[in-house]
Amino acid sequence: MWKALAGRRMQWQLALICLTGVLIAALSVFLISGAIRGAAQIVIGDAARAVEAAAGELAAQGAERAAQEADWAETATELKDVSLRGITLAVLRSYPGVEGGYWTGGEFLGYAFPTHLNPDQKTDLPETELREIQAAVEAARAGLDSRRVAMGPDQAVVISARYNRKLDMSAWAMKRVSGLADPREQQRRWWLAALVTAALVSIVATLAAAAGFARGVRGITRGLELLEHDYHHRLPAAPGELGEIARAVNRMIERREALEKELRREDRLRTMGRLVAAVAHEIRNPLNGMRLAAQLLKKQAEQGRIEGRHLDSIIAEVDRLEDLVREFLAFDQKRPPELKRQAVRPCAERAARLVAAQAERQGIAIEIEERGGPVWACYDEGRLTQVLLNLLLNSMESQGEGGWVRMEIEGGERASVRVTDSGPALSAGEQERLFEMFYSNKPGGAGLGLAVSRELMRQMNGDLEYDASQEHASFVVRMAA
Amino acid sequence: MKRVLACALALMWLTPAVCGAEKKKGGKKKGESPEAAMAQRIERVRQRLTEVSVNDAAARNLESTARQFLADAERELAAGRVSSAQGFSQAAEALTRAVDHIRHSRETSPKGYPSREAQAERLERAYFRLQQAEYFQTQSKDPRAKGLAQAGRQFYQKARRAYDRKEARDADEFAKVCEEIVRALEYLARTAAPAREPPRLK
Numbered sequence: 096m097w098k099a100l101a102g103r104r105m106q107w108q109l110a111l112i113c114l115t116g117v118l119i120a121a122l123s124v125f126l127i128s129g130a131i132r133g134a135a136q137i138v139i140g141d142a143a144r145a146v147e148a149a150a151g152e153l154a155a156q157g158a159e160r161a162a163q164e165a166d167w168a169e170t171a172t173e174l175k176d177v178s179l180r181g182i183t184l185a186v187l188r189s190y191p192g193v194e195g196g197y198w199t200g201g202e203f204l205g206y207a208f209p210t211h212l213n214p215d216q217k218t219d220l221p222e223t224e225l226r227e228i229q230a231a232v233e234a235a236r237a238g239l240d241s242r243r244v245a246m247g248p249d250q251a252v253v254i255s256a257r258y259n260r261k262l263d264m265s266a267w268a269m270k271r272v273s274g275l276a277d278p279r280e281q282q283r284r285w286w287l288a289a290l291v292t293a294a295l296v297s298i299v300a301t302l303a304a305a306a307g308f309a310r311g312v313r314g315i316t317r318g319l320e321l322l323e324h325d326y327h328h329r330l331p332a333a334p335g336e337l338g339e340i341a342r343a344v345n346r347m348i349e350r351r352e353a354l355e356k357e358l359r360r361e362d363r364l365r366t367m368g369r370l371v372a373a374v375a376h377e378i379r380n381p382l383n384g385m386r387l388a389a390q391l392l393k394k395q396a397e398q399g400r401i402e403g404r405h406l407d408s409i410i411a412e413v414d415r416l417e418d419l420v421r422e423f424l425a426f427d428q429k430r431p432p433e434l435k436r437q438a439v440r441p442c443a444e445r446a447a448r449l450v451a452a453q454a455e456r457q458g459i460a461i462e463i464e465e466r467g468g469p470v471w472a473c474y475d476e477g478r479l480t481q482v483l484l485n486l487l488l489n490s491m492e493s494q495g496e497g498g499w500v501r502m503e504i505e506g507g508e509r510a511s512v513r514v515t516d517s518g519p520a521l522s523a524g525e526q527e528r529l530f531e532m533f534y535s536n537k538p539g540g541a542g543l544g545l546a547v548s549r550e551l552m553r554q555m556n557g558d559l560e561y562d563a564s565q566e567h568a569s570f571v572v573r574m575a576a
Numbered sequence: 577m578k579r580v581l582a583c584a585l586a587l588m589w590l591t592p593a594v595c596g597a598e599k600k601k602g603g604k605k606k607g608e609s610p611e612a613a614m615a616q617r618i619e620r621v622r623q624r625l626t627e628v629s630v631n632d633a634a635a636r637n638l639e640s641t642a643r644q645f646l647a648d649a650e651r652e653l654a655a656g657r658v659s660s661a662q663g664f665s666q667a668a669e670a671l672t673r674a675v676d677h678i679r680h681s682r683e684t685s686p687k688g689y690p691s692r693e694a695q696a697e698r699l700e701r702a703y704f705r706l707q708q709a710e711y712f713q714t715q716s717k718d719p720r721a722k723g724l725a726q727a728g729r730q731f732y733q734k735a736r737r738a739y740d741r742k743e744a745r746d747a748d749e750f751a752k753v754c755e756e757i758v759r760a761l762e763y764l765a766r767t768a769a770p771a772r773e774p775p776r777l778k
């Protein structure tokens with residue numbers, strides 16, 4: 096499981112980034128909301144403390160004033176109102192934004208708002224909050240918590256009251272806390288919304304990027320797997336940077352293909368060069384025979400008699416040369432492979448014939464064995480000849496003087512030609528790099544022969560491999576039967 | 577025996593304290609009409625004003641204003657406005673007490689005055705009352721109110737300076753004078769308070 100996770104490292108990293116983004120966004124929302132709520136609570140808390148203190152002081156001063164007048168209880172309401180308003184004005188002067196007064200005998204008395212912008216004109220009770228003030232006064236009278244916080248859309252109202260049982264009089268104070276819905280608050284909400292939106296967009300973008308990346312990587316991986324078997328395959332186009340990678344890989348494959356094509360052409364020329372050397376020897380013999388026959392014919396013509404056998408000899412030598420030329424011309428690589436089901440042995444024999452003169456010079460015996468009757472396979476005659484010729488020439492070059500090269504043709508599901516020579520088997524290091532381009536264990540070798548031969552076989556749906564199980568150096572050419 | 581004696585002494589001390597306070601405030605006797613009670617009160621204040629008279633410019637001003645208030649009270653009473661007459665008489669009574677405190681400040685006989693902390697508290701109370709003076713002055717619409725408010729501030733200043741000089745008697749008495757002047761203003765403002773009317777339908 097850990098391996099599977101490690102294999103998707105990039106996706107996990109993206110998922111982690113995404114998760115971190117979500118957490119940061121959530122934390123920001125939580126902290127900012129908390130800060131806003133906290134700030135509002137602090138402001139309301141301060142207001143509550145102010146109105147509680149103001150109500151307490153109003154109650155104390157009211158009680159003191161009442162105590163100074165023996166017939167306070169019998170004093171007319173309007174007279175009490177004047178005295179109490181004087182107290183309210185003096186007390187609330189120290190409490191900015193706080194208004195208040197008294198409640199006695201079922202009436203509001205002594206209302207004042209000294210820190211109002213226009214305190215002389217602000218003499219009427221706040222009608223909107225009157226119900227809340229009455230509720231606070233009643234709560235204080237009943238001995239309950241009188242503090243009231245009424246939250247409005249843009250402001251909060253905090254009220255507190257104190258009751259004096261002896262005088263049956265309550266003092267109350269009230270403060271409006273505005274600025275809870277100030278423009279900055281709205282701005283903050285917008286920022287919060289923008290933050291959440293940005294977080295969501297980043298999450299979606301990250302997920303989309305992760306999915307796209309995973310899809311692209313899968314496509315490239317699959318394409319590279321296919322490339323191992325099919326060199327004509329191209330990586331699929333992908334968007335973004337992965338697309339760049341795919342295009343770069345495709346360009347590299349195309350360059351490699353072109354290079355290999357060029358190498359094959361060079362190898363063909365090289366092989367032809369080697370062939371020409373072999374063919375030159377083959378040509379020399381018929382030409383010598385023809386020269387000898389022609390000289391004899393000249394003598395006989397001077398003597399006035401011509402023997403037909405010398406002409407037959409010339410014709411036979413010409414036929415032999417024609418065969419040689421035809422086989423040489425069959426060595427054509429430019430055209431695409433023409434796969435034809437045909438017997439394998441003639442091709443092996445032709446290859447052997449082409450190197451027979453060189454083999455003879457080196458004292459190497461070339462043997463051809465066909466097991467289990469005639470073996471047929473699908474192949475291009477010219478290309479198989481080139482492959483076998485390569486193998487034969489390699490064997491002969493590696494052996495020097497003397498020895499043998501055996502070609503064993505075998506049928507079955509896949510036809511094969513095993514080319515074994517009398518030389519020792521290749522070392523493990525040599526086997527490993529045998530089919531690499533430009534690798535050669537011979538001095539002056541181009542290192543192309545085996546790589547190109549394998550490629551030629553693969554073009555014919557066949558293969559070329561080294562058989563390490565044999566005592567001697569042994570290559571197996573396989574073809575579709 | 578000691579307990580009985582203590583109870584008797586306590587009773588003797590409490591009875592005049594309670595009844596005296598009532599009398600001092602001009603409490604109404606049973607069966608007496610409000611007008612008669614008010615007339616008696618005016619007379620009592622006038623008499624007391626004569627008793628406390630002192631040779632001091634500020635005191636003389638206050639005494640003069642108090643006498644004017646008493647005259648206003650009599651006029652209002654004659655017009656049948658008992659409530660208004662009561663306000664003027666109460667204002668005059670407050671000013672009488674103020675003059676009495678000025679007189680006390682000029683006494684040379686030693687007398688026990690409150691501690692410095694209590695003096696500070698008294699000054700704070702006077703200051704608090706002084707803050708109401710402006711409202712009462714505006715509310716009363718009486719031309720004499722301005723002079724009284726000014727006098728109140730002057731006496732507070734005197735009390736404050738006396739406090740700084742650690743003159744306990746002056747600090748205490750002048751603070752009381754200030755308080756009584758503001759009280760007089762308060763009663764004056766009350767006389768201007770509109771009579772209570774039944775509510776109108778909105």
